[in-house]
Amino acid sequence: MLVESPVVPTGQGSTMRILVTGGAGFVGSHLCERLLAEGHEVICVDNLSTGRLQNVAGLLDHPSFTYLAHDVVEPLPPLPRLDRIYHLASPASPPAYQRNPIATLRVNSEGTRHVLELAAVHDASFLYASTSEVYGDPLEHPQCEEYRGNVSTVGPRSMYDEAKRCGEALTIAYAREHEVETRIVRIFNTYGPRMDPNDGRVVSNFIVQALRGTPLTVYGAGSQTRSFQYVDDLIDGMIRLMESAHCGPVNIGNPSEYTILQFAQLIRELTATAAPIEFLPLPADDPKQRRPDITLAQTVLGWEPRVSVRAGLAATIAYFKEELGADLVAANGHHRNYSLPAHMIGRRDVIQSTVN
Ligand SMILES: NC(=O)c1ccc[n+]([C@@H]2O[C@H](COP(=O)([O-])OP(=O)(O)OC[C@H]3O[C@@H](n4cnc5c(N)ncnc54)[C@H](O)[C@@H]3O)[C@@H](O)[C@H]2O)c1
Numbered sequence: 149m150l151v152e153s154p155v156v157p158t159g160q161g162s163t164m165r166i167l168v169t170g171g172a173g174f175v176g177s178h179l180c181e182r183l184l185a186e187g188h189e190v191i192c193v194d195n196l197s198t199g200r201l202q203n204v205a206g207l208l209d210h211p212s213f214t215y216l217a218h219d220v221v222e223p224l225p226p227l228p229r230l231d232r233i234y235h236l237a238s239p240a241s242p243p244a245y246q247r248n249p250i251a252t253l254r255v256n257s258e259g260t261r262h263v264l265e266l267a268a269v270h271d272a273s274f275l276y277a278s279t280s281e282v283y284g285d286p287l288e289h290p291q292c293e294e295y296r297g298n299v300s301t302v303g304p305r306s307m308y309d310e311a312k313r314c315g316e317a318l319t320i321a322y323a324r325e326h327e328v329e330t331r332i333v334r335i336f337n338t339y340g341p342r343m344d345p346n347d348g349r350v351v352s353n354f355i356v357q358a359l360r361g362t363p364l365t366v367y368g369a370g371s372q373t374r375s376f377q378y379v380d381d382l383i384d385g386m387i388r389l390m391e392s393a394h395c396g397p398v399n400i401g402n403p404s405e406y407t408i409l410q411f412a413q414l415i416r417e418l419t420a421t422a423a424p425i426e427f428l429p430l431p432a433d434d435p436k437q438r439r440p441d442i443t444l445a446q447t448v449l450g451w452e453p454r455v456s457v458r459a460g461l462a463a464t465i466a467y468f469k470e471e472l473g474a475d476l477v478a479a480n481g482h483h484r485n486y487s488l489p490a491h492m493i494g495r496r497d498v499i500q501s502t503v504n
Pocket of ligand 1: 174175193194198218219221235239240241277280
């Protein structure tokens with residue numbers, strides 16, 4: 149039984165009216181900007197739990213942009229007729245979801261159900277922002293969409309991984325039971341301007357540490373791999389998926405794979421920092437490898453990443469320099485003395501700690 153939500157009829161124009169939940173977040177703000185640039189009307193819903201109003205500050209005066217402060221765990225207020233819904237609301241960085249485990253589970257389950265109800269009532273196409281974390285610590289490499297994952301229901305990442313798996317299941321249930329046009333995108337590690345310097349993701353951590361001249365923190369030996377895509381490529385993939393006839397799930401990510409140690413060294417090079425690398429214990433359940441198989445996206449969406457890691461990082465580093473501004477005093481200065489794990493000492497690919 150669908151919960152009735154009043155729809156304000158406004159008639160259908162040539163542009164679409166599009167709801168973006170989590171629109172004040174890192175990815176959501178780029179999506180809102182791109183949809184507005186394509187001439188659509190955008191309603192951004194966010195509770196600013198991990199997002200920042202400054203991400204959409206440049207859009208607030210746009211005549212086709214509406215910002216709605218709302219927690220999607222609660223049913224949404226009456227809205228004008230919607231054509232598309234992108235559902236991105238959810239904490240996304242490990243520190244953010246581990247600080248708020250119940251909120252993370254609720255927004256991806258209860259919140260997703262409310263937004264799917266809205267999609268059903270409005271007859272709007274719905275895209276769910278899922279994640280490569282549904283593959284957990286994968287036993288298959290690279291990961292294709294058929295792989296069912298290796299996820300702990302009770303581990304330290306379970307509140308996010310299982311919440312996203314539940315969100316996918318709800319999405320497909322609404323497609324089957326209520327014939328909602330649904331799409332599921334499995335997003336792999338994404339970076340770019342507007343990342344929150346303090347939210348603890350690997351790319352932002354490394355760049356901020358490098359620019360501040362403090363040690364780049366690598367967990368374990370840094371041999372675990374990740375693949376990093378630039379945000380513009382992700383937005384392109386999400387829009388193509390929404391406008392395709394393919395309900396998904398579809399991996400959207402950049403298959404260039406780096407060990408975390410290689411990646412830290414690349415950031416050191418691109419920021420020209422003298423900051424050393426510091427090794428810390430590996431957290432439980434940290435995935436050992438991650439690389440998307442993007443054959444499906446190439447085949448059904450004609451999509452593949454276009455922005456090279458070096459070009460994307462250059463734009464991101466420029467953003468962080470501006471964002472951190474006055475904080476960036478004494479880059480390459482004052483390091484504490486850090487001791488390397490025994491197996492690292494003497495390795496030429498490891499930067500030894502220094503005291504300046
Ligand atoms: N960035 C990545 O690398 C990545 C990777 C995989 C999946 N994703 C998914 O993409 C989406 C966006 O991620 P992001 O990197 O932009 O994270 P983000 O934290 O910057 O953005 C998420 C936004 O959702 C909002 N939000 C959270 N709970 C809400 C609620 N209950 N009601 C309304 N708004 C709420 C936050 O305030 C924030 O603005 C998330 O669903 C995330 O799981 C991101």
